[in-house]
Amino acid sequence: MIFDRPTSSELIKAVIDFLETKIKHELPAHLAFKIRITNNVLGMVQREIDQGEQLSEEVIEVMSNLINSDEATTKKLSDLIKNGDLDLTDIKLKELLVLLSKNKIAIDNPNYSTYKKLIK
């Protein structure tokens, strides 16, 4: 990347901190609630910038091994399941679906109860 610091992740972090410390408590309750949602969204973007590539590649690698194809995408995997090309009782498929779900929620909402339970 040719761009200077702050990185995109650091810029978003600065926006979150600004909204959280300077703006949220100035607003009436229903707008403060929207700031909370806004910050949740910005948190997702920040996590995706920081960890998205690695979490995505980890899934794609396992997926490539299972489906034995260069075209390892969620679309391809969905089609294979839908068309009955994969054994639904295969433990490897189940493990892949768990990994996929975990890595998605790690970006979207790492505080989600099921995720916290499963990574314990």
Next chain:
Amino acid sequence: MQEDLASALSRKLLEVNIKGEVRNLEPLTGGASKEIWKFEVSKNGQSTQMILRRGSGIEGPLAIKTADEALIQKEVIKVGAPVPTILAVSKNEEDLGDAYIMNFVEGESIARKILRDEEYKKALPVLAYQCGEAIAKIHNADINNFTFLPKKPARDQLEDLYSTYQSFGQPSPVFEYAYLWLKDQDFSNLHESLVHGDFRLGNIIVNRDGLQSIIDWELAHIGNPLQDLGWFCGNSWRFGNNDRVVGGFGDLEDLLKGYNSISKFKVNKEMVKCWQVFGTFRWGVICLIQAYAHLNGAINSIEKAAIGRRVSETEIDIADLLFLGGK
């Protein structure tokens, strides 16, 4: 604008012989797609608190007419289900639009407050049993009184949900798996009944003694009664308390004890599981519907944008239920 609303309310109430001055109109944050207003009607120094619930015209594809919600509440109150008393109903073409007026029920509906605040500490241990009783009363109601409601057998709903999911062109391997798994389940058990469709914390009013009222009937339909139990027991509605299966506060045994004390048809724990998966898939598709209302430009909303990234919550819940022994 509030003056217009107040005078429309006065006129409507006059039709049902409720006279008085409408004042202190206050918007409440309710469901995402309905307007909810609290107000007072005062006469000779006496004032009565009431609620207006009104459709916004942007309800999702699964919702019934707001006025029909009122008809349901008028019926289920007769069989002992706790619901607010309906005072007046307005049709779409009237000044108030698709709406109804009901009495105000004191208590709390916000899930996190009910789960956290000292006030409800004594209510929570009895709430699962009470909810079981109330849900059973709804399910015992005579479905011939609800001919205006859509019939939604499990298999039809499953096909609808799946094709809705597919229509967005955003493939989910977990949803594909869940769909095939669900297609394989036996949904034929139990009879057709009135189904609330969205029974959970957020849609019930609770006070220090427990359950006071069931509200928000917009997803009501005629279908399999187990749907309400499975929905209520999904992790999506446990608000972080993963180990409390019923709404984040109670145990399935207590819910079913209450349910079976009233219901004509007895339900055991094993019957609920596939409906948990069904409910979780259904919530996932509802999240998609909301997110794509934003993405397609129908509504610009940060909440609806954010909910698109909640689909992954339902995926991990399905994976937990199907592969990891989740309850």
